[in-house]
Amino acid sequence: MSAPDYDLLVIGTGSGARGVAKPCAQAGWRVAVVDRRPYGGTCAQRGCDPKKVMVGIARAVDDAARLQGHGVDGALRLDWSALMAFKQSFVDSVPKGVEAGFRKAGIDTLHGAARFTGPTSMRIDDREVSARHIVLATGAVPAPLPIPGADLMRSSDDFLDLGHLPARVVFVGGGYIAAEFACIAARAGAAVTVVQRGPRMLKGFDPDLVAILMERFRALGIDVRTDSQVTGIEQHKDGYRVTLDHKEEGASTVKADLVVHAAGRVAQVADLDLQAAGVAAEKGRLTLDRTLRSTTNPAVWAVGDAAQKGPPLTPVASHDARVVVANLLEDAGAGPDYRAVPTVAFSLPPIASVGLTAAEARARVKPVRQSCGFAADWFTARHNAERAYGYKVLIEEGTERVLGAHLVGPHADEVINVFALAIRQGLTTSDLKDVMFAYPTTSSDIHSML
Structure with missing residues (x-):
């Protein structure tokens, strides 16, 4: 051979x-x-x-x-x-x-x-x-979608190459792509609708912080249709008709000039x-x-x-x-270590997560202390004129190790990396409080989040 x-x-x-x-x-x-x-x-x-x-x-x-x-x-x-x-x-x-x-x-x-x-x-x-x-x-x-007219949808690749932004955009799906691109399109002046099959957008993120973000989406004019299934997409002379089936309210139709696949890969x-x-x-x-x-x-x-x-x-x-x-x-026989991988949806403002969720922490580690709050009155939020600012930090009682962190608000995409380091290295709340963060920065809020 x-x-x-x-x-x-x-x-x-x-x-x-x-x-x-x-x-x-x-x-x-x-x-x-x-x-x-x-x-x-x-x-x-x-x-x-x-x-x-x-x-x-x-x-x-x-x-x-x-x-x-x-x-x-x-x-x-x-x-x-x-x-x-x-x-x-x-x-x-x-x-x-x-x-x-x-x-x-x-x-x-x-x-x-x-x-x-x-x-x-x-x-x-x-x-x-x-x-x-x-x-x-x-x-x-x-991901392939079993929707009549699914071939009329454009991909996220297509959205990133649009020569011009249509006036009415519908995103099918409520994950990262929808959250990020909906904010871009809304700030560019488009009328934006997000259709999410489940009860909320961004299901991988903390529900309390997603709720804070959704208030901001409403202020941006983004129409989020949860518990809604797309049952068909049709092309007409004046654009597209996206037919929805809400689990309680029944059928409805949204008109669009562009329909974007945002329902997973x-x-x-x-x-x-x-x-x-x-x-x-x-x-x-x-x-x-x-x-x-x-x-x-x-x-x-x-x-x-x-x-x-x-x-x-x-x-x-x-x-x-x-x-x-x-x-x-x-020939090391090594396997990947996915502990404390931070993830961010770059929405307006960003929402970020690392480590265990509240439900996971309660199931795996007992007892767990949860430090959380809506922080719109903190300096970080006020000087940015940003109402969407909240946090949830999960801490193992006794050891005071940080188990998980969930943030929404200004610079959440950067601050989450500090928590990722803390979790991966087994740092405690005392370790973090001992750090003298530059002030005034969003990272300096970490002391107050613990």
């Missing part, structure tokens, strides 16, 4: 892919990466980074609106075309730069759609490639022909052992959204990559 073409073939070119490919190349392995889309992955081109650029401009407009009469005179207007051009200035250079980085590391860069043809072989367009190890770092795609593995490689999957999820290796094909590994072991976040993909590298190069 002939030797494989490569020691390692990585499918995808995002943060997880780079985190695996480059260390293995540095160790002397023959490595190749392949992508059917421009190099760089979702986060840098179609996700976190361009989204954050757009949120930043929306927040500037939001800040000016809140501070009217407090030293700001004259309303700001979000210029959509200029915003998209600014966003694109961060995206345009990514593919060329990422591909050049791979080549500099001695990694072969392939282009095309990859499909398994055997346990250790793949066809990339019309080329057959084999490798000792194959790592799937393919990311995620919008699934691992992008359906088109890889996993069966040809003997790679097991259940309901679209790869079956992996604790080391992120396929349970049925030892040559195949997965990281990030393709693995779906940890939260669907860029730092998780990078962490998974380090785990797989340790197992590939050192």
Whole structure:
């Protein structure tokens, strides 16, 4: 049997892919990466980074609106075309730069759609490639929705590339994408409706803090329809008709110029022909052992959204990559450690969470002290003219270890990292209170949150 073409073939070119490919190349392995889309992955081109650029401009407009009469005179207007051009200035250079980085590391860069043809072989367009190890770092795609007219919806990728913002936008789903993009669209002047199947948006976040955020959404003019199922989408001359079924109020219709899929994402593995490689999957999820290796094909590994072991976040993909590298190069038998992974919805204002929820803390650890409050009268909120400011910190009684933290309000996206450090390192409330935070900053509020 002939030797494989490569020691390692990585499918995808995002943060997880780079985190695996480059260390293995540095160790002397023959490595190749392949992508059917421009190099760089979702986060840098179609996700976190361009989204954050757009949120930043929306927040500037939001800040000016809140501070009217407090030293700001004259309303700001979000210029959509200029915003998209600014966003694109961060995206345009990514593919060329990422591909050049791979080549500099001695990694072969392939282009095309990859499909398994055997346990250790793949066809990339019309080329057959084999490798000792194959790592799937393919990311995620919008989940299929069994809705008549679902093909009329646009994806989050499409929203980030809109040449102009339509007047009426409906988001189907109530998670991160809906929360973030709804705020951007509302601050840009669109009439925004969010349709959420469950009883509230952002179900992964603390319900009390989500309630605070929803007051802010109402002030922004965002119409949130909870307990509502989309039963159909139809196109008409004047736009779209989105039919809803509320579990108590029955059927209703919302008119829209744009309907955006915001109802979750699934691992992008359906088109890889996993069966040809003997790679097991259940309901679209790869079956992996604790080391992120396929349970049925030892040559195949997965990281990030393709693995779906940890939260669907860029730092998780990078962490998974380090785990797989340790197992590939050192046979370490390592598994990922997802303790205290902070997560943020970059809404206006942001909402953030890390560690155990209140329900999890009560179930796992007893007794638990809960320090929580609505802090609209604190300096941080008042000088930002921001009413949406609240916190909930979960503390183990006796040891005083921080178990979980949940925040909404100004700079929650930054302050949550302090709590992530505290939880991961087993710090106590005394440890945090002993830190002299710069004042006046939002982080200095941590003392009062404990």
